[in-house]
Amino acid sequence: MNYLPIAQRFLVIASLALGISVAQAQTFPDRPISLIVPNPPGGLVDTSARLLSEPLSRVIGQPVIVDNKPGASGNTAYQYVAKAKPDGYTLLISYSGYHVGNPALMDKLPWDPIKDFSPIALLTVSTNVIAVHPSVPVNNLKEFIAYAKANPGKLNYASQGNGSVSHIGTEIFKQSTGIDMVHVPYKGSGPAVQDVLAGQVQVFITTPPSVMQHVQSGKLKGLAVTGKIRHPGMPNVPTTAEAGLPGFQLESWVALYAPAGTPAPVVAKLTESVKKSLALPEVKERSDAAGVELRYLTPTAMDALLKKELPYWNKAIKSANITLD
Structure with a gap:
């Protein structure tokens, strides 16, 4: 009771x-x-x-x-x-x-x-785009991997910051291809893109909003997108599978x-x-x-x-x- x-x-x-x-x-x-x-x-x-x-x-x-x-x-x-x-x-x-x-x-x-x-x-x-500065003497992903292997530690890659998808994804990309690049972290995509456009950093694996217009204009080279299908805004950029690296995808x-x-x-x-x-x-x-x-x-x-x-x-x-x- x-x-x-x-x-x-x-x-x-x-x-x-x-x-x-x-x-x-x-x-x-x-x-x-x-x-x-x-x-x-x-x-x-x-x-x-x-x-x-x-x-x-x-x-x-x-x-x-x-x-x-x-x-x-x-x-x-x-x-x-x-x-x-x-x-x-x-x-x-x-x-x-x-x-x-x-x-x-x-x-x-x-x-x-x-x-x-x-x-x-x-x-x-969003899928990601493997983008490089035009000064890198390559025209496709296979050529890039070969060039990076021949020049270990000479290429710098940008990320949106330590622990970001662009950082983690690029490190996995390095592991899967056996290449060596130097990490340069930034506080977000904006400042990273500016240095990639200036050629101070040569490589950026990032989402399309950050680099799509620059790939379209030719200011950056788009080597591959990391999804299962091509990106509608960059129809001429192949997928990683089409470019010869089917095991690497990043979303x-x-x-x-x-x-x-x-x-x-x-x-x-x-x-x-x-x-x-x-x-x-x-x-x-x-x-x-x-x-x-x-x-x-x-x-x-x-x-x-x-x-x-x-x-x-x-x-x-x-x-x-x-x-x-």
């Missing part, structure tokens, strides 16, 4: 909590939403954020602001969102290179890839996350609003022009993807002896 009042008390508390969550969802959002980007302007991650921000603002009825917070291999932004109030107003534009790469690269990560974040949706995916993704503990109704509203935003015809047109593939996934599917990729990238990073140094 003594337990009945306690049970009733728990029911009342649970009902109140549910009522608060429903009320939050009904009024959400009533002020601007911030999309925290772990990279500087330019490149796949920032492009994906800006593809989403304007249509999402129209769909959800409040300003959606892109806030670039680069630094510490993405950790500045990830830690900022992990510690933010879980109310749906501070969201993370997550990059696969950080979300699945950093846990394998860092012993004391200041955030947990699963426990600290609630998935909202997958936004975009990057960008997803939207909220801090863990964000009320389920708020997450559901954000998820549905993102789905509507990505389905707008003008967003598809803009993504095609930017060289980005829209690929929506639900929170459940995004959670499954992350849990599948974490052990895969951990194994790849460890086997290639990749570090943040």
Whole structure:
């Protein structure tokens, strides 16, 4: 008999909590939403954020602001969102290179890839492009591999930062081809591209938004794309399989996350609003022009993807002896 009042008390508390969550969802959002980007302007991650921000603002009825917070291999932004109030107003534009790469690269990560974040949706995916400066005397991937082997350590390659997909992917590329290049990390795609265009760094394996216009104009040579099919914006650039390296493929993704503990109704509203935003015809047109593939996934599917990729990238990073140094 003594337990009945306690049970009733728990029911009342649970009902109140549910009522608060429903009320939050009904009024959400009533002020601007911030999309925290772990990279500087330019490149796949920032492009994906800006593809989403304007249509999402129209769909959800409040300003959606892109806030670039680069630094510490993405950790500045990830830690900022992990510690933010879980109310749906501070969201993370997550990059696969950080979300699945950093846990394998860092012993004391200041955030947990699963426990600290609630998935909202997958936004975009992108193949990568093996691009080189015109001063490199090659015309295709086979010639490049032969040239790199004949000149070990003489070529420099750019990355978006230690632990990024461009860093990890290029190290795996080196392992798979037996070549030796020197890593030059940058704080995002923008500054990396500038030095590759200037010839200070000769090689960049990165996503199409960073280099597509330069490959199209001839300022950079596109040797191969790392997906299963050719990229529509660079139809003359073969896949790695077509270029003679079928075992090397590399894909990057960008997803939207909220801090863990964000009320389920708020997450559901954000998820549905993102789905509507990505389905707008003008967003598809803009993504095609930017060289980005829209690929929506639900929170459940995004959670499954992350849990599948974490052990895969951990194994790849460890086997290639990749570090943040």
